Amino acid sequence: MQNEKSLTIRRIIIYLILTFAPAYFFEIVTVDKDAESYITSAFGGNTLMLYPALANVLTRLITKQGFQNNLLKFNLKGHIKYYGIGILFPVINGLLAGTIFSAIYIDHFDLAANIENLDGIISIIANIIMIILTVVFELFMGFGEEFGWRAYLTPELEKLLPSPVAIAITGIIWGLWHAPLITLGYDWGTDYPFFPYLGIIAMCISCIFLSMILTYITKKTNSVWPAAICHTIIDAGMMFMSVLMVGYQNEDIFTEHTFTYALLGMLICPLIISIPMMISMFRKQESAV
Numbered sequence: 001m002q003n004e005k006s007l008t009i010r011r012i013i014i015y016l017i018l019t020f021a022p023a024y025f026f027e028i029v030t031v032d033k034d035a036e037s038y039i040t041s042a043f044g045g046n047t048l049m050l051y052p053a054l055a056n057v058l059t060r061l062i063t064k065q066g067f068q069n070n071l072l073k074f075n076l077k078g079h080i081k082y083y084g085i086g087i088l089f090p091v092i093n094g095l096l097a098g099t100i101f102s103a104i105y106i107d108h109f110d111l112a113a114n115i116e117n118l119d120g121i122i123s124i125i126a127n128i129i130m131i132i133l134t135v136v137f138e139l140f141m142g143f144g145e146e147f148g149w150r151a152y153l154t155p156e157l158e159k160l161l162p163s164p165v166a167i168a169i170t171g172i173i174w175g176l177w178h179a180p181l182i183t184l185g186y187d188w189g190t191d192y193p194f195f196p197y198l199g200i201i202a203m204c205i206s207c208i209f210l211s212m213i214l215t216y217i218t219k220k221t222n223s224v225w226p227a228a229i230c231h232t233i234i235d236a237g238m239m240f241m242s243v244l245m246v247g248y249q250n251e252d253i254f255t256e257h258t259f260t261y262a263l264l265g266m267l268i269c270p271l272i273i274s275i276p277m278m279i280s281m282f283r284k285q286e287s288a289v
Contacts, residue, residue, distance in 0.1 A: 004159075005159075005160065007063070008156055008159045008160060009160070010063065011059055011063050011065060011156055012153070012156050012157065014058075014059045014062060014063065015055050015056065015059040015148075015152060015153060015156070016055075016153075016173065018051070018054070018055035018058050018059060019051050019052050019055040019148060019177065020177060022044075022047075022051050023048055023051050023177060023180075024180060025044070026039055026041055026043075026044025026045070026047075026048060027039065027044075027048070027180035027181055027184075028180050030044050031180075031184065033184070038184045049141040049142070049144040049145050050140075050141070050144035051144070051148070052144060052145050052146075052147065052148020052149055052152075052153075052177075053143065053144040053145070053146075053147035053148050054144075054148075055148055055152075056147055056148050056151060056152040059152070069155070070151065071147075071150075071151040071218065071222060071223055071224040072147075072151075072223075072224065073222070073223055074223055074225050075221050075222055075223040079220065079221040079223070079226075082217045082220045082221045082226050083217075083221070083225075083226045083229065085213075085216075085217050085226070085230075086217050086226035086227065086229045086230035086233075087229060087230070087233060089213055089230055089234075089273060090230060090233040090234045090237060090238040090241070091233070091237070091238075091241055092273065093234075093238060093241075093265060093269045093270060093273060094237070094238035094239065094240065094241025094242045094245075094265065095241050095242070095244070095245055096264075096269045096272075096273075097238075097242050097261065097264040097265035097268075097269045098241060098242030098243065098244065098245030098246050099245050100264050100268075100269075101242065101245070101246060101253075101254075101257075101260065101261055101264055102245055102246050102247075102250075104260070105246075105250075105253050105257060105260075106246060106247070106250055106253070138232050138235060138236050139228060139229065139232045141232065141235070142228045142229065142230075142231035142232030142235065143224070143225075143228040143232075145174075145231055146214065146218075146224050146227040146228040146231050147224050147228070149170055149173075149174050149211070149214075150170075150211075150214055150215055150218045150224055150227045151218070151224040153170050153173065154166050154167060154170045154211070154215055154218075157169055157170060164278070167208070167211050167212055167215050168208050168211070170207075170211050170215075171204065171205075171207040171208030171209070171210065171211035171212075172204045172207070172208065174204075174207040174210075174211065175200070175203040175204030175205070175206065175207040175208075176200070176204060178200075178203050178207075179200050179203070182196050182199045182200050182203055183196040183199075183200075187199070187203065187262055187266065188202060188203065188258065188259050188262045189258030189259050189262070191258070191259065192259040199259070202262070202263065202266075202267060203266075205267055206262075206266040206267040206270065209267065209270040209271045209274045210234075210266070210270050210274075212270075212274040212277055212278050213230070213270060213273065213274045213277055214227040214230060214231065215227075216274075216277040216278075216280070217230065238265060239254075239265075242254075242261070242265060
């Protein structure tokens, strides 16, 4: 038993080194703050999200763990609703964040006017089609992170810790993995107190709540794909839903209040949405004891 525990810890350490080392290298060593694109290495910028997946594969090979329980099957039968949750969460989250953001910063919120300013339904449909095509293109990237965090790190941590603790630790690690990017102003901007430390802390908390949601649909389906789809839509389409609520004529307000929007879209709203999922997981764990 002790040997198995030691082996699990060793695997986690190897996985973290393989995940963090290349990401931090490209996010720190190849950065030019004066350049329009901070990460000057095209290879690094285009492969960042793949390192968690690569670390999963390499850790299994290095430690002779094998590829059983890899969560790569789609398992669609009986689980379509959880794929639906993966698709709908970013949409609902974006609409909710945009609505709250509008209530705070927009003097006169008029959804009809916002739609009109999008040149009507045809423009909305065109934007949605663009998002769908982007999601299909970027799914490989979303898979890159989820095959690492949800399909490997969380299950390994669960061998040592209760599931809610493992999910929280995964979230903190996931947030810290983004830390160099946060110092460059990604996601949370730069105009907030205690920059960049508050942003890094906020990112870690945000990733805990997002981990709750992504782990929930992963466990329910025993597949990494719903989380990969959800992650991809968060990256590709959640902002569009918020802009729809705020209105393109007010899009500059996002730039002026980046931290507030990130707080809503990446922390507060995911917390609200994740509560029933966490209650479900807690109850399941208690009934198994």
